Amino acid sequence: MGVEPAYASAPSARANRRGGDRRRGVGALVGAVARSLAAGREPGQLRERFEDELRALVRARAIAVRDDGGAAGPEAMSFDIPASTAHGRARIDALFEPTRMLDGWTCQLLESATHVAALLLEVERAQGRVPLAVRNRADGAAPLIGSSGAIRIVRERIERVAATDFTVLIEGESGSGKELVARQVHELSRRRRGPFVAVNCAAIVETLLEAELFGIEERTATGVRGRRGKFEHAHDGTLFLDEVSDLAPAAQAKLLRAIQDLSVERVGSCGARRVDTRIIVATNRPLAALVERGLFRADLYYRLHGVEVQVPPLRHRREDIPELAGHFLDRHRGVRSLRLSAAATDALLAYQWPGNVRELERVMERAIALAGAEFVELDDLPPALTSGYSDVLLPALQARESMRAWGSRYARLVLERCGNNKRRACRELGISYHTLRAYLDFRPELAAPELVRDEQ
Numbered sequence: 393m394g395v396e397p398a399y400a401s402a403p404s405a406r407a408n409r410r411g412g413d414r415r416r417g418v419g420a421l422v423g424a425v426a427r428s429l430a431a432g433r434e435p436g437q438l439r440e441r442f443e444d445e446l447r448a449l450v451r452a453r454a455i456a457v458r459d460d461g462g463a464a465g466p467e468a469m470s471f472d473i474p475a476s477t478a479h480g481r482a483r484i485d486a487l488f489e490p491t492r493m494l495d496g497w498t499c500q501l502l503e504s505a506t507h508v509a510a511l512l513l514e515v516e517r518a519q520g521r522v523p524l525a526v527r528n529r530a531d532g533a534a535p536l537i538g539s540s541g542a543i544r545i546v547r548e549r550i551e552r553v554a555a556t557d558f559t560v561l562i563e564g565e566s567g568s569g570k571e572l573v574a575r576q577v578h579e580l581s582r583r584r585r586g587p588f589v590a591v592n593c594a595a596i597v598e599t600l601l602e603a604e605l606f607g608i609e610e611r612t613a614t615g616v617r618g619r620r621g622k623f624e625h626a627h628d629g630t631l632f633l634d635e636v637s638d639l640a641p642a643a644q645a646k647l648l649r650a651i652q653d654l655s656v657e658r659v660g661s662c663g664a665r666r667v668d669t670r671i672i673v674a675t676n677r678p679l680a681a682l683v684e685r686g687l688f689r690a691d692l693y694y695r696l697h698g699v700e701v702q703v704p705p706l707r708h709r710r711e712d713i714p715e716l717a718g719h720f721l722d723r724h725r726g727v728r729s730l731r732l733s734a735a736a737t738d739a740l741l742a743y744q745w746p747g748n749v750r751e752l753e754r755v756m757e758r759a760i761a762l763a764g765a766e767f768v769e770l771d772d773l774p775p776a777l778t779s780g781y782s783d784v785l786l787p788a789l790q791a792r793e794s795m796r797a798w799g800s801r802y803a804r805l806v807l808e809r810c811g812n813n814k815r816r817a818c819r820e821l822g823i824s825y826h827t828l829r830a831y832l833d834f835r836p837e838l839a840a841p842e843l844v845r846d847e848q
Contacts, residue, residue, distance in 0.1 A: 438516070
């Protein structure tokens with residue numbers, strides 16, 4: 393043990409009472425771990441629950457279970473955990489107020505807590521403690537799938553950015569995969585063994601944002617329990633702030649201070665806490681335009697803008713749509729084994745996808761639920777997606793039009809768009825002048841029925 397406590401002598405009655413308190417304290421720690429296990433929490437969350445419970449019991453400023461071989465802070469008290477790790481002995485680091493004198497009961501409770509911590513480390517080892525981003529996530533989000541040039545550029549940028557600890561700005565439309573990019577950066581970085589903490593800034597009430605990000609001290613208000621903020625939860629890992637453009641001006645100023653100093657001050661606290669956290673922020677609105685309109689702080693924008701990743705919308709990488717759709721169908725192969733028909737694939741490629749990859753995922757789930765055969769057909773897709781496609785296809789199919797009739801109609805539309813300039817129309821269509829003339833001279837209503845049937 394890093395500290396040799398001096399146990400104070402006490403009357404027998406007080407010692408018995410303190411012994412009961414210590415047993416109840418250890419029981420509370422074991423109960424917290426057991427309840428977290430029953431709730432199916434990740435190993436990293438088990439550790440956080442244990443640290444929070446122990447910190448409240450001994451009224452410490454901070455508690456940390458360390459198994460990474462890192463050095464303790466100069467003000468921290470260390471208690472060895474009877475368990476070995478890949479980095480040697482594990483320990484509990486406790487940080488108290490400098491003016492506080494520890495009694496024997498507190499030191500004995502911390503000693504007892506080391507045995508609970510040893511059990512916790514065994515649970516983590518049995519479950520295979522890996523970053524939350526690496527595990528099969530409950531949200532079932534798709535990885536960065538696609539082979540288009542646009543997505544390859546994103547992958548290359550991610551690999552370069554992950555090798556650094558710089559703050560990253562991710563810009564892209566809603567549903568395009570900004571959080572997936574952030575998780576990829578985390579998984580490829582040296583922080584991949586640390587936590588990945590995601591925060592949706594648009595979903596937090598402004599009055600609670602400061603406590604959510606930076607934490608709150610014990611008994612700041614009646615009935616309020618002290619807790620760590622997201623910055624402290626992401627210590628040694630990555631903090632992902634989504635929709636940062638929705639932060640209020642006051643919150644932007646506090647975020648700028650935290651990013652610059654890498655320290656946070658809890659609500660009701662008089663001192664700052666240092667954090668070792670990588671910051672990744674994302675927005676679905678260009679921050680430069682918001683700065684020009686006075687809706688986003690310029691100093692925070694310049695602090696975030698150094699390393700940026702642009703995530704293209706799905707309509708700018710249409711060649712990835714069949715691959716993504718196939719991935720979503722394969723994910724639910726245990727429910728139904730489906731494939732896309734040629735007509736459904738064409739409809740997916742023709743759609744504009746305002747909701748991007750997230751919308752495509754929902755469309756595939758709908759098809760899995762409604763498809764009546766082994767292929768996803770046009771009727772299995774939402775009407776909003778097939779409306780324009782069906783308006784063009786179905787009348788022609790019902791009229792049993794020939795391919796030449798289709799070509800003739802399309803050539804006339806392109807010629808009209810080109811201002812009746814035939815040479816320009818030839819360039820856009822990629823055909824010769826004589827072929828264009830043949831299409832323009834063709835009249836479906838004058839074609840012989842035998843010719844139409846042969847072409848069909």
